[in-house]
Amino acid sequence: MTAVALASVLALTATACGDDGSDGKPSAVSSRDGKITIPDDLKQRLKEHGIDIDKWKHGAWKNWNRDDWLREANDFVNPIIKGLWDSDRMRDADDPDRGVDDSDISGDQGVTDPTPQPVQARAVTPPYHTSAATSGKLLFDAPGGTMVCSATVVTDPAHPGKSNLVWTAGHCVHAGKKGGWYRNLAFVPSYNDQGRSAAELEGASRSEIAPYGVWWADAAKTSQQWISKGGETGGDGASYDFAVIHVTPEQGSGGKSLEETVGGALPVNFDAPAVSQVRSITASGYPAAAPYDGQRLYQCQDKPSRLSIEQSDPTMYRIGCTMTGGASGGGWVETGADGKPALVSNTSIGPVRSGWLAGPRLGEVAKSVYESVSKQFAGR
Known part of the structure; x- marks a missing residue:
């Protein structure tokens, strides 16, 4: 469940905004030096749904970069973004x-x-x-x-x-x-x-x-x-x-x-x-x-x-x-x-x-x- 949640978050932000929030909007997931960082407010929202990312695999995701994670994820993740394909x-x-x-x-x-x-x-x-x-x-x-x-x-x-x-x-x-x-x-x-x-x-x-x-x-x-x-x-x-x-x-x-x-x-x-x-x-x-x-x-x-x-x-x-x-x-x-x-x-x-x-x-x-x-x- 945690794996799918994290993969979904990463897949969404890969399209929605720049890696460093350079589009002027806050980035849900950012990447510095190729590593994943997730804002505390997003972590808290996930915890409210019973998903503690820091406990999953002892926080091993911190040592992964986004591209490697999405490649290695076993599940294909493709959330609908309404209106994207205009x-x-x-x-x-x-x-x-x-x-x-x-x-x-x-x-x-x-x-x-x-x-x-x-x-x-x-x-x-x-x-x-x-x-x-x-x-x-x-x-x-x-x-x-x-x-x-x-x-x-x-x-x-x-x-x-x-x-x-x-x-x-x-x-x-x-x-x-x-x-x-x-x-x-x-x-x-x-x-x-x-x-x-x-x-x-x-x-x-x-x-x-x-x-x-x-x-x-x-x-x-x-x-x-x-x-x-x-x-x-x-x-x-x-x-x-x-x-x-x-x-x-x-x-x-x-x-x-x-x-x-x-x-x-x-x-x-x-x-x-x-x-x-x-x-x-x-x-x-x-x-x-x-x-x-x-x-x-x-x-x-x-x-x-x-x-x-x-x-x-x-x-x-x-x-x-x-x-x-x-x-x-x-x-x-x-x-x-x-x-x-x-x-x-x-x-x-x-x-x-x-x-x-x-x-x-x-x-x-x-x-x-x-x-x-x-x-x-x-x-x-």
């Missing part, structure tokens, strides 16, 4: 660059297929809710600033027809081996549903940009492989670069789940089919790096090939596609033998100059991540 902040979010140089891909198992020809991304016809209701944007704050990825509403076995689960890339929720969990994660389904240009969105209301609301992550999980190996660039950890988040509406949804609100959710296929068995994959996302501006939804459709990053890791799917950063985390969908669409991967990496995208093949590790988030909210 229309300007959503529109101006940048992409977390995951561009790789082809020469960085050095762990080939001898099974990597030739580089696919680029497939020009096509703009999805608005309103997006009509043809791509499960797609949306994932917004978050990272050390480098306000960032954006893409994400997909997926089914929840614990709540059939009433899912609040969203699928994205691991690097869209956690920085990997040199960082921790990102802050203020929020999902916006059917972002900019009418497909307006950046110029047309100037001065647009929040409801125009987010017609189905802003949904905050109250749980997130990625693979331990991504946390241990994931890097800012290159292919480290890419074969396990996936994540599942559970969301809750910022303003309330009248009791409706995310799936009920948007009108659908995609099942996830964890029995990753071999490339030879897949006729076509469609990848969706909001590319934000040039020549795109992150405001519109795009898709690429191509027959996948194989990409091997490390000999010890599973091969990845790779398709030709001109989408750029910002499309990361977007769902890859295949029509199965039953004729129904299912999510089979997500955008993880692509080359510096675009032209192709690669995503992990989903197997037992991905299934365990998915099921653990589902079970966390089963019965609620």
Whole structure:
């Protein structure tokens, strides 16, 4: 209980104010020489709720710096800050660059297929809710600033027809081996549903940009492989670069789940089919790096090939596609033998100059991540 309370306080203040209160407002938690200090009045308020931070682990928190604490905390902490994601902040979010140089891909198992020809991304016809209701944007704050990825509403076995689960890339929720969990994660389904240009969105209301609301992550999980190996660039950890988040509406949804609100959710296929068995994959996302501006939804459709990053890791799917950063985390969908669409991967990496995208093949590790988030909210 104390651990969660302290982590919540730190997560809130990481966004709310400067480390030293330099914004002119009193800082709830300040940091001097990288160490955490907590004002006496805040300690007293916590004590009134039965939480004595000084007694917890004999006050060991005094020797930790804030970034280490947030990285080492086992629980993902993401308190809702109402109104934080206003229309300007959503529109101006940048992409977390995951561009790789082809020469960085050095762990080939001898099974990597030739580089696919680029497939020009096509703009999805608005309103997006009509043809791509499960797609949306994932917004978050990272050390480098306000960032954006893409994400997909997926089914929840614990709540059939009433899912609040969203699928994205691991690097869209956690920085990997040199960082921790990102802050203020929020999902916006059917972002900019009418497909307006950046110029047309100037001065647009929040409801125009987010017609189905802003949904905050109250749980997130990625693979331990991504946390241990994931890097800012290159292919480290890419074969396990996936994540599942559970969301809750910022303003309330009248009791409706995310799936009920948007009108659908995609099942996830964890029995990753071999490339030879897949006729076509469609990848969706909001590319934000040039020549795109992150405001519109795009898709690429191509027959996948194989990409091997490390000999010890599973091969990845790779398709030709001109989408750029910002499309990361977007769902890859295949029509199965039953004729129904299912999510089979997500955008993880692509080359510096675009032209192709690669995503992990989903197997037992991905299934365990998915099921653990589902079970966390089963019965609620």
